Amino acid sequence: xxxxxxxxxxxxxxxxxxxxxxxxxxxxxxxxxxxxxxxxxxxxxxxxxxxxxxxxxxxxxxxxxxxxxxxxxxxxxxxxxxxxxxxxxxxxxxxxxxxxxxxxxxxxxxxxxxxxxxxxxxxxxxxxxxxxxxxxxxxxxxxxxxxxxxxxxxxxxxxxxxxxxxxxxxxxxxxxxxxxxxxxxxxxxxxxxxxxxxxxx
Amino acid sequence: xxxxxxxxxxxxxxxxxxxxxxxxxxxxxxxxxxxxxxxxxxxxxxxxxxxxxxxxxxxxxxxxxxxxxxxxxxxxxxxxxxxxxxxxxxxxxxxxxxxxxxxxxxxxxxxxxxxxxxxxxxxxxxxxxxxxxxxxxxxxxxxxxxxxxxxxxxxxxxxxxxxxxxxxxxxxxxxxxxxxxxxxxxxxxxxxxxxxxxxxx
Ligand SMILES: [Zn+2]
Ligand SMILES: [Zn+2]
Numbered sequence: 001x002x003x004x005x006x007x008x009x010x011x012x013x014x015x016x017x018x019x020x021x022x023x024x025x026x027x028x029x030x031x032x033x034x035x036x037x038x039x040x041x042x043x044x045x046x047x048x049x050x051x052x053x054x055x056x057x058x059x060x061x062x063x064x065x066x067x068x069x070x071x072x073x074x075x076x077x078x079x080x081x082x083x084x085x086x087x088x089x090x091x092x093x094x095x096x097x098x099x100x101x102x103x104x105x106x107x108x109x110x111x112x113x114x115x116x117x118x119x120x121x122x123x124x125x126x127x128x129x130x131x132x133x134x135x136x137x138x139x140x141x142x143x144x145x146x147x148x149x150x151x152x153x154x155x156x157x158x159x160x161x162x163x164x165x166x167x168x169x170x171x172x173x174x175x176x177x178x179x180x181x182x183x184x185x186x187x188x189x190x191x192x193x194x195x196x197x198x199x200x201x
Numbered sequence: 202x203x204x205x206x207x208x209x210x211x212x213x214x215x216x217x218x219x220x221x222x223x224x225x226x227x228x229x230x231x232x233x234x235x236x237x238x239x240x241x242x243x244x245x246x247x248x249x250x251x252x253x254x255x256x257x258x259x260x261x262x263x264x265x266x267x268x269x270x271x272x273x274x275x276x277x278x279x280x281x282x283x284x285x286x287x288x289x290x291x292x293x294x295x296x297x298x299x300x301x302x303x304x305x306x307x308x309x310x311x312x313x314x315x316x317x318x319x320x321x322x323x324x325x326x327x328x329x330x331x332x333x334x335x336x337x338x339x340x341x342x343x344x345x346x347x348x349x350x351x352x353x354x355x356x357x358x359x360x361x362x363x364x365x366x367x368x369x370x371x372x373x374x375x376x377x378x379x380x381x382x383x384x385x386x387x388x389x390x391x392x393x394x395x396x397x398x399x400x401x402x
Contacts, residue, residue: 020229
């Protein structure tokens with residue numbers, strides 16, 4: 001007897017695919033939109049379609065960008081001697097919000113995870129090595145997550161950086177072990193950056 | 202120094218307008234979509250645009266529908282003597298899920314709330330009265346929320362129903378006082394329906 005309107009069910013199913021949204025809250029969202037927030041539907045649909053169409057990865061650093069080169073790579077006002085390696089664009093956003101770093105970035109879009117079949121070739125390391133050769137950096141800060149995979153990735157990259165004749169540093173363990181960089185508060189992230197230490201060759 | 206991509210910020214702002222989504226989870230959703238769930242973006246955009254375009258209110262009962270008459274009003278297999286009045290389409294969906302009711306509905310799209318300037322004219326009561334006159338119903342179950350406004354609305358409607366010579370009943374107070382019908386479990390809602398009592402003229 002259950003009464004369903006297919007187009008509403010399709011909306012519920014699509015909303016369920018958002019992170020952190022279960023079946024109950026997806027249904028609640030769908031009805032709230034249809035009953036009381038009609039203008040939001042068009043606005044959100046456009047924002048999704050526009051972002052999907054326009055946002056790509058920066059050709060130099062791999063960060064999310066609406067242009068071939070992201071705003072950071074385009075900027076001449078950053079410290080040209082510092083490169084910071086992170087796992088995701090959300091990590092760039094978190095570090096930028098601290099105001100404690102003014103160099104450039106390289107975004108791996110992941111971390112090494114041999115068990116999941118993610119080896120060095122999946123992390124755009126060819127592009128990373130080209131950046132190390134051409135970038136004129138002196139220090140490469142490895143700011144991968146303080147997880148098992150993030151640490152392993154940092155050590156792998158430290159070797160690579162050192163083979164290119166550059167100094168590799170790791171953000172300090174101010175960040176809680178096992179946590180995700182993206183969710184760390186600004187103060188902690190800020191001290192982790194300033195307390196970074198050299199990785200000995 | 203904060204680095205923002207306007208098109209990503211627009212997406213974050215649009216996602217924030219979903220119920221239950223704060224600034225932090227909106228940002229998390231936006232990055233998850235852009236980094237890992239690109240196909241969901243187009244799918245959700247289409248589902249939103251399609252539902253916004255196609256879903257309207259049933260001309261007879263006011264429920265959400267993808268046709269001029271909703272599937273329930275179109276059905277000849279429902280009990281033609283019973284009409285159930287609810288506040289929202291989500292309430293129809295909740296009652297249908299109990300399987301305890303097989304009559305027709307009228308959806309008020311709200312409740313009386315004089316303090317907010319919501320009087321009888323806002324609740325489509327002209328259409329409701331037409332349905333009472335033409336519908337051939339014997340009993341009208343008032344299933345507005347068990348809140349102060351919902352109770353006041355039920356009493357107002359009971360008068361109206363009785364003036365049209367029909368029997369008015371109220372769902373039993375199995376539903377928790379002060380709660381919202383939409384979030385009541387099926388069993389409670391089911392007993393509330395079967396335990397309904399007459400409202401004496
Ligand atoms: Zn860039
Ligand atoms: Zn209908």
